Amino acid sequence: MIRILGIDPGSRVTGWGVVDVAGPKTALVAAGTLRISTSGDLSTRLKAIHDGVRALCAEHRPQEVAVERAFVSENADTALKLGQARAAAICGTFDAGVAFFEYAPAKIKQAVVGKGSATKEQVQHMVRALLPGAGPMAHDASDALAVALCHAHGRGLKAKYAEVLGQMRRKRTRRAR
Numbered sequence: 001m002i003r004i005l006g007i008d009p010g011s012r013v014t015g016w017g018v019v020d021v022a023g024p025k026t027a028l029v030a031a032g033t034l035r036i037s038t039s040g041d042l043s044t045r046l047k048a049i050h051d052g053v054r055a056l057c058a059e060h061r062p063q064e065v066a067v068e069r070a071f072v073s074e075n076a077d078t079a080l081k082l083g084q085a086r087a088a089a090i091c092g093t094f095d096a097g098v099a100f101f102e103y104a105p106a107k108i109k110q111a112v113v114g115k116g117s118a119t120k121e122q123v124q125h126m127v128r129a130l131l132p133g134a135g136p137m138a139h140d141a142s143d144a145l146a147v148a149l150c151h152a153h154g155r156g157l158k159a160k161y162a163e164v165l166g167q168m169r170r171k172r173t174r175r176a177r
Contacts, residue, residue, distance in 0.1 A: 005098075010036075014085065103150050109146070
C-alpha cells in the first residue's frame with residue numbers, strides 16, 4: 001500500500017487530499033482545505049501554507065506527494081503569487097522526505113474525467129464517483145484529490161509498462177540464446 005498526498009496550491013485556499021492505493025484499489029483517507037487569512041502580507045500567507053502542509057505530512061505520513069503544476073495566467077501578478085504558494089506547499093513536504101511528483105492541470109483532468117478541458121464540477125463529480133465515501137467537499141479539496149488520483153493512476157500504468165518491458169526483454173534474451 002502507498003499513501004499519496006495531493007495538493008492543489010493557492011495563495012488564499014490550498015486544497016489537499018490523501019488517498020491510499022493498494023494495487024488497483026484506491027481509498028479516500030481525508031481531504032480538506034487550508035484557508036489562508038487574507039489579512040496578513042504575502043510572506044505571512046506563504047508561511048501559513050508551508051506550516052499547514054508540514055502538519056498534514058506529519059499527521060497523514062504520505063510516501064508520495066503530487067502537486068498541480070502552475071499554469072501561466074494572463075495576469076502575471078496572479079501567476080507569480082500562485083507559483084509562490086506552490087513553492088511554499090512543496091517546501092512544507094521536505095521534512096517528510098517523500099517522493100514528489102507534479103502534473104499539469106489538463107493531465108489531471110484527463111486522468112480523472114477523460115477530458116483535459118473538464119470543469120471543476122465535472123472533476124468533483126468524478127472524484128466522488130471514484131472514491132466511495134467522499135461526500136460534499138470544496139472544489140479545492142476535490143481538485144487536490146484529483147491530483148492524487150492522477151498520480152495513483154499513473155503509478156499503476158508505469159508499473160504495468162515496466163512489467164511489459166521486462167517481459168519483452170526476457171523473451172528477446174531467450175531468443176538470442
